[in-house]
Amino acid sequence: MIEDHPRVGRLQKDAVTESIVLNMGPQHPSMHGVFHMQLELSGETILAARPVIGYLHRGIEKLAEHRTYAQCMVLVDRLDYISQYCNEWAYCRAIERLARIEVPERAEWLRTMYAELVRVTSHLMWFGSVGLDLGGWTPVIYAFIPRERIFDFFEATTGSRLMPNYLRFGGVKEDVDPAEMEALHAYLAKDLIDALDEFDGLVTGNEIFLSRQRGLAPMTVDQAHAWGVTGPMLRACGSTRDLRIDTPYGVYDRLDWESCTDTRGDALARYSVRMREMRESAKMALQCIERMPAGEVRTKVARVLRPPEGEVYVRHESTRGELGFHIVSDGSPKPYRFRVRSPAFMNVSSLPHLCAGAKISEFFAIFGGIDNVMAEIDR
Amino acid sequence: MFGQGLLKGLSVTGRRMLGKTECDMYPYRKRVLPPKSRIFLSMRATPDGKALCNACLTCQQGCPDNVIRIEQDPEDRKRAVSFRVNSGRCTFCGICEENCPRHALTFTQDFERATFDKGTLTYALIADGTATGACVIVERTEPEHPASAEGGEDVG
Amino acid sequence: MTVDLEAVAAAHSGRVDREGLDPAIVVPRETWRQLAQALSEAGVWFSDLTCVDRGETVEVVAQVCASASEQITLKTVLPNRDLTVDSLWPVWPGMDWLEREAYDMFGVSFVGxxxxTRILMFDGFEGYxxxxxxxxxxEEKAS
Incomplete structure (x- = not known):
């Protein structure tokens, strides 16, 4: 009898079941950057989770206090480096509101167009990484083809693929070459839609994907409000909150579009909302190109801006949710306090609630749906 | 029917496999970057080594990361004796180029500047009062556009 | 939905500051949580919480939304020698990380x-x- 063996017998007699703590990250390839998660596991079930962040903390809020307002734009680019134009726009809106700067009509159209284009590229990045999180290599490679094409447009018009430093207080840096705009229009109208259809065929109908996402980590609207979750994650629970509609800025109130919502609130709903948002954003960018009026793109603003004393808080619908800039000015050329309310920071703080009780393989499916960028969380 | 979605996905990858490749054959074929790309900070200079820079220090003071170091000629303050760029610190934001009143600074699209030695990341555009080989040669000494005297003062 | 700011502020021995771009309710720290509780029951949700160092004092600033487009700033002023204030975590659970960040960056203790613990800086880091x-x-070199 095997129980009679001295070692085996003792193991069986003294064996106790206890939970283990697993450190996932910060260098785990599925963690979307340097994100560290402490998971308490019972077998494969997650009992409790504690995110540990700060590995990418660069002190941007402190650095900004030592730079002029125009120089801060460089830092703002580096907050959420895959939706740069949204960050720049939010920051510009804060300063323009504080210093009462008017923005020319054409610049508003250009800003809206760039913000919606970058929403497409950001969601494409997310689409690719969701595939990676679930163990599929194909989507990320496919997603980068349209993403690179849009980046080509960014590079040709603003000078940089990722860190454009393109928006200025009172407008944008320079006007866009009409030939580039025409080529982009042709691309958005046909090829991008074809690519999105291709992605739908590749992933959206895939039975394995559906069974892994459906009903996973459900969240209600009340929970989302309590945890501070915003953006596509909130709209996937059935809320219609979208700052582009609620507090209209740019030219969103003049475009023909609708905010994408879903009522299921699970991981699949988050996927579906973002997939539809890409089409809406492409539609909006197309309308911007077609209906953009001619004119000035930049008002004259002092090179070293000194906004009047005061403080301002501006909320902006970034690709991940509500991006807030809280700027306190003391009348000097440098901000007295530069605060960023980052959407991904709040969304990730809901992760312990979402993944309690899930299996460890489901954790990545949940995590992928949050669409976080560590640079913005850690600042 | 279960498997329909999987088959559809396979047909997508199958079509891509037979279609054209989306690849930059980089070392064999170099990519031509658009002229606005900010890659390598350079300066316009005439063939006889005269740089367009007049040492106004606008770029040095406006730079967010202290990349540029200019040494003025003590006798003629409108002439730079040396103009050094520490590209290891540079974030390629383009503020220097945008603010240059004489349009002397420019970005070239030469992206093959990787190096094994950190020291070589700092290079000179003007040394001993003459433009170095890192400058772009132009025929005209005067700026193409009249200096844009935008309102505002320099950084204190 | 609109909130009668004057009434809410008066009920919590505070005042309404309308000089800035957005209206602000300034309350003493004793009624900080009660103010949030009252607003939360009126359907207000939160957006942000942070601090501003004013030298002698530290302001705790919360941004809340009464409706999708109506934004209110809540403020309380803490003296430098005693940076403690009631936590808003029991009112809005999402304040968890925001308050941890304010503690990490400014040293404000949120009671309750x-x-x-520190969130962006590492444990054992000294200073705020x-x-x-x-x-x-x-700056240290310059001074």
Missing amino acids: HPDL PLRKSFLLET
């Missing part, structure tokens, strides 16, 4: 927070980086 008294390396 379940897990007030966003206070004006915390100098950057370059």
Whole structure:
């Protein structure tokens, strides 16, 4: 009898079941950057989770206090480096509101167009990484083809693929070459839609994907409000909150579009909302190109801006949710306090609630749906 | 029917496999970057080594990361004796180029500047009062556009 | 939905400051949580919480939304020698990380927070980086 063996017998007699703590990250390839998660596991079930962040903390809020307002734009680019134009726009809106700067009509159209284009590229990045999180290599490679094409447009018009430093207080840096705009229009109208259809065929109908996402980590609207979750994650629970509609800025109130919502609130709903948002954003960018009026793109603003004393808080619908800039000015050329309310920071703080009780393989499916960028969380 | 979605996905990858490749054959074929790309900070200079820079220090003071170091000629303050760029610190934001009143600074699209030695990341555009080989040669000494005297003062 | 700011402020021995771009309710720290509780029951949700170092005092600033487009600032002023205030975590659970960040960066203690530890800086870091008294390396050299 095997129980009679001295070692085996003792193991069986003294064996106790206890939970283990697993450190996932910060260098785990599925963690979307340097994100560290402490998971308490019972077998494969997650009992409790504690995110540990700060590995990418660069002190941007402190650095900004030592730079002029125009120089801060460089830092703002580096907050959420895959939706740069949204960050720049939010920051510009804060300063323009504080210093009462008017923005020319054409610049508003250009800003809206760039913000919606970058929403497409950001969601494409997310689409690719969701595939990676679930163990599929194909989507990320496919997603980068349209993403690179849009980046080509960014590079040709603003000078940089990722860190454009393109928006200025009172407008944008320079006007866009009409030939580039025409080529982009042709691309958005046909090829991008074809690519999105291709992605739908590749992933959206895939039975394995559906069974892994459906009903996973459900969240209600009340929970989302309590945890501070915003953006596509909130709209996937059935809320219609979208700052582009609620507090209209740019030219969103003049475009023909609708905010994408879903009522299921699970991981699949988050996927579906973002997939539809890409089409809406492409539609909006197309309308911007077609209906953009001619004119000035930049008002004259002092090179070293000194906004009047005061403080301002501006909320902006970034690709991940509500991006807030809280700027306190003391009348000097440098901000007295530069605060960023980052959407991904709040969304990730809901992760312990979402993944309690899930299996460890489901954790990545949940995590992928949050669409976080560590640079913005850690600042 | 279960498997329909999987088959559809396979047909997508199958079509891509037979279609054209989306690849930059980089070392064999170099990519031509658009002229606005900010890659390598350079300066316009005439063939006889005269740089367009007049040492106004606008770029040095406006730079967010202290990349540029200019040494003025003590006798003629409108002439730079040396103009050094520490590209290891540079974030390629383009503020220097945008603010240059004489349009002397420019970005070239030469992206093959990787190096094994950190020291070589700092290079000179003007040394001993003459433009170095890192400058772009132009025929005209005067700026193409009249200096844009935008309102505002320099950084204190 | 609109909130009668004057009534809410008066009920919590505070005042309404309309000089800025958005209206602000300034209350003493004793009624900080009660104010949030009352607003929360009126359907107000939160957006942000942070601090501003004013030298002698530290302001705790919360941004809340009464409706999708109506934004209110809540403020309380803490003296530098005693930076404690009631936590808003029991009212809005999402304040968890925001208060941890404010503690990490400014040293404000939120009484009643379940897990007030550093979040962006590492454990064992000394000082509070966003206070004006915390100098950057370059400033230390200059002074």
